[in-house]
Amino acid sequence: MSDHDLDRICDEYLAALENLDHDALDRLLSLAGSNPDLALAFDELNDELNRLDAAEEATQAMAAVTDAIQTHLPTAEIAKPRSGPVTLAEAADLLFRQPPAQLPAETHRLNETLRSAATAIPTDLNLPKLIAWLEPLYGSAPKAYWKALYEAAMQLELRRASQPEYQLAARRVPGGSS
Amino acid sequence: MRGTAEPLTVLPDPDPVGTALGSEDLRKRMEAFALRLVKSPNRVLKAEELVSEAFVRIVGRKAEYDPARASVQTWAMSFINVIARERIRKSEIQRRRHLSEDELKHACTGEPTPDSNAVRREEWNRIVAAVDRFSAAERELFELRHRDGRSCREIAARLKKTHADIRVKLSRLKGKIVSELGIAAEVRS
Numbered sequence: 036m037s038d039h040d041l042d043r044i045c046d047e048y049l050a051a052l053e054n055l056d057h058d059a060l061d062r063l064l065s066l067a068g069s070n071p072d073l074a075l076a077f078d079e080l081n082d083e084l085n086r087l088d089a090a091e092e093a094t095q096a097m098a099a100v101t102d103a104i105q106t107h108l109p110t111a112e113i114a115k116p117r118s119g120p121v122t123l124a125e126a127a128d129l130l131f132r133q134p135p136a137q138l139p140a141e142t143h144r145l146n147e148t149l150r151s152a153a154t155a156i157p158t159d160l161n162l163p164k165l166i167a168w169l170e171p172l173y174g175s176a177p178k179a180y181w182k183a184l185y186e187a188a189m190q191l192e193l194r195r196a197s198q199p200e201y202q203l204a205a206r207r208v209p210g211g212s213s
Numbered sequence: 214m215r216g217t218a219e220p221l222t223v224l225p226d227p228d229p230v231g232t233a234l235g236s237e238d239l240r241k242r243m244e245a246f247a248l249r250l251v252k253s254p255n256r257v258l259k260a261e262e263l264v265s266e267a268f269v270r271i272v273g274r275k276a277e278y279d280p281a282r283a284s285v286q287t288w289a290m291s292f293i294n295v296i297a298r299e300r301i302r303k304s305e306i307q308r309r310r311h312l313s314e315d316e317l318k319h320a321c322t323g324e325p326t327p328d329s330n331a332v333r334r335e336e337w338n339r340i341v342a343a344v345d346r347f348s349a350a351e352r353e354l355f356e357l358r359h360r361d362g363r364s365c366r367e368i369a370a371r372l373k374k375t376h377a378d379i380r381v382k383l384s385r386l387k388g389k390i391v392s393e394l395g396i397a398a399e400v401r402s
């Protein structure tokens with residue numbers, strides 16, 4: 036059987052599964068009965084389809100859970116592995132979920148604005164430089180707010196830096212016992 | 214004791230069906246196949262029911278098994294197909310429009326169809342529009358297969374993917390085009 040014949044029959048098999056065309060499946064399974072290469076190709080297709088379905092179901096389930104958490108537990112944080120520099124939005128989002136006790140009420144509006152700012156926070160900023168960078172862009176705010184934002188950014192930076200070490204520590208040693 | 218060793222004779226398995234049914238691998242493959250035939254909610258449970266019923270029927274009819282005609286696995290999948298056919302409501306079955314190789318090849322180039330029939334022209338435009346909406350990666354895959362005529366084995370080697378991955382992706386791309394055209398009039402009653 037040539038590669039093109041195998042491709043054509045596999046295509047017919049996938050179409051028959053999609054259309055639930057049992058007559059075509061009968062015919063194709065009968066062909067596979069006398070052709071081990073074809074039987075193997077059908078098995079591989081079944082495995083691939085089921086793998087894709089499982090991935091899709093997992094994505095849908097994750098989306099449903101995330102949606103429910105965001106609806107019913109608005110201050111809960113959903114931990115997702117991230118890479119790249121910490122953004123203003125991430126730091127402001129952490130402040131939204133874990134607001135410091137003494138944060139002035141008027142800073143909440145500014146924090147809401149920053150929650151949608153995707154700008155990366157430079158890693159070499161100290162608190163005075165952070166204030167000097169952000170006040171011209173977003174207006175003035177009490178120093179307590181900028182300090183809380185700075186600390187949130189540092190916390191996220193440390194958390195991100197420790198992710199690879201944590202994963203290395205947690206991984207299974209190849210060939211080792213489980 | 215020394216002597217001339219007699220050649221070993223491999224006796225045929227007196228119960229190839231029973232042996233195969235005892236294998237975990239066959240059960241997994243049957244479940245994977247059954248899952249493909251169930252599209253309703255609780256599909257995992259329903260697929261397991263299909264497999265269980267297939268086991269009962271296979272055991273009841275194992276004397277009919279002819280190893281010269283099919284492997285036990287293929288024979289078992291035929292049972293699942295028969296049971297699924299009995300159970301699935303015919304109204305659920307919708308046969309989609311078939312796309313010819315020629316149509317797929319022309320869809321890659323986007324050349325206007327020479328067909329003078331207005332309905333065919335409209336259908337043609339929808340096929341080309343569907344292909345235009347493919348991502349760059351999808352388009353590359355589709356063109357390798359239908360414009361350049363590469364086999365799935367060649368494409369898989371080039372893109373460093375498995376054959377099954379390529380075949381399923383191509384089938385789904387074709388499905389996207391077909392869904393643009395809607396369900397064909399040919400629906401089983």
